[in-house]
Amino acid sequence: MAWDWNRRTCSRRGHVTYAPTEPHLNERLRTQTALGEAWRCLRCGDFALGGPGGSGRAQDAPSVPRGKALRDRFILRLLAVERLVRGVLIVLIAYAVWRFSNSQTAVQQLFNHDLSLLRPVAVHFHYDLDNSPIVGSIQKTFSYHRSTLVATAAALLAYALIEIVEGFGLWAAKRWAEYLTVVATAAFLPLEVYELTEKVSYLKVGTLALNLLAVVYILLAKRLFGLRGGAAAFEAERQGASLLEVETSAGEAPAGDRAGSTA
Structure with missing residues (x-):
C-alpha cells in the first residue's frame, strides 16, 4: 500500500479548508451534508465537516505542502534533528576541552595518581600500561599548550554553532x-x-x-x-x-x- 503523505499529515495536524470568493470555486469546494456543511481539504482533498478555516481570493489561499513537498520536508526535518543533536554534543565536547585547559595540571596529577593505583592490577592481568595506546593518547594531551586547547575549544564551538544553525534552518525549510x-x-x-x-x-x-x-x-x-x-x-x-x-x-x-x- 502506497504511503499517502497528505492523509497521514491531515490525521496528525488536521485538515486545511478555505472558502474562495470566486463563486464557481466556492461551489466546488463546499458541499452540504445531513450533518451540516463540509469543505474540501486543500491538502488531502477529503471533505471535512464544519466551516472553512479561512476565506478570500483563490490566489490568496494558503500554500499547503502536499505529496512530494511533504516527503521532502519530513526528510529535511530528520536531517535537522541529526544536526541539532550533533551540535549539542560538540558544544559539550568544546566545554570539556575548555575546562580541561583551565585545570590541565590538576587533571594530570589526578591521572598519574590513579594510574599508580591501577598499575598493580594491570600487572596482575599482564597489561602493559606504559605501552598502552590509550594511556599514551591521554598523556599526549597533557603536553598541549593551554592556548592550543582554548583554540581547539573555540573551533569546536564554531563548528557546533554551524550545525545548530543548519538544524533550525532545515526544520523551518x-x-x-x-x-x-x-x-x-x-x-x-x-x-x-x-x-x-x-x-x-x-x-x-x-x-x-x-x-x-x-x-x-x-x-x-x-x-x-x-x-x-x-x-x-x-x-x-x-x-x-x-x-x-x-x-x-x-x-x-x-x-x-x-x-x-x-x-
Whole structure:
C-alpha cells in the first residue's frame, strides 16, 4: 500500500479548508451534508465537516505542502534533528576541552595518581600500561599548550554553532539553510575520508555515507547551484503548486490540460 503523505499529515495536524470568493470555486469546494456543511481539504482533498478555516481570493489561499513537498520536508526535518543533536554534543565536547585547559595540571596529577593505583592490577592481568595506546593518547594531551586547547575549544564551538544553525534552518525549510548544509557538509567530506584512511570504523563509514546522501539529496531535490533548472525552476514549481492549490482541490484540470482537451 502506497504511503499517502497528505492523509497521514491531515490525521496528525488536521485538515486545511478555505472558502474562495470566486463563486464557481466556492461551489466546488463546499458541499452540504445531513450533518451540516463540509469543505474540501486543500491538502488531502477529503471533505471535512464544519466551516472553512479561512476565506478570500483563490490566489490568496494558503500554500499547503502536499505529496512530494511533504516527503521532502519530513526528510529535511530528520536531517535537522541529526544536526541539532550533533551540535549539542560538540558544544559539550568544546566545554570539556575548555575546562580541561583551565585545570590541565590538576587533571594530570589526578591521572598519574590513579594510574599508580591501577598499575598493580594491570600487572596482575599482564597489561602493559606504559605501552598502552590509550594511556599514551591521554598523556599526549597533557603536553598541549593551554592556548592550543582554548583554540581547539573555540573551533569546536564554531563548528557546533554551524550545525545548530543548519538544524533550525532545515526544520523551518529555509532555502539558505539548504545551501549552508551542502557547503558545510561537503567541506568536511575530505577530512572524513582522510580519517577512514587512518582507521576504519562503522561509525565513521556510517557518518560519511549519511553526509554524502544528504549532500546529493538536497542538491537534486532542491535544485541548488543551478541543478535541474536551478532556483528559477524550483520557484516556478513551488509557485505553480501554490497557485493551483484551490483549483486542484476543486477537481479542475490545469489550464494546459484544459487547452489540450479542447484542441
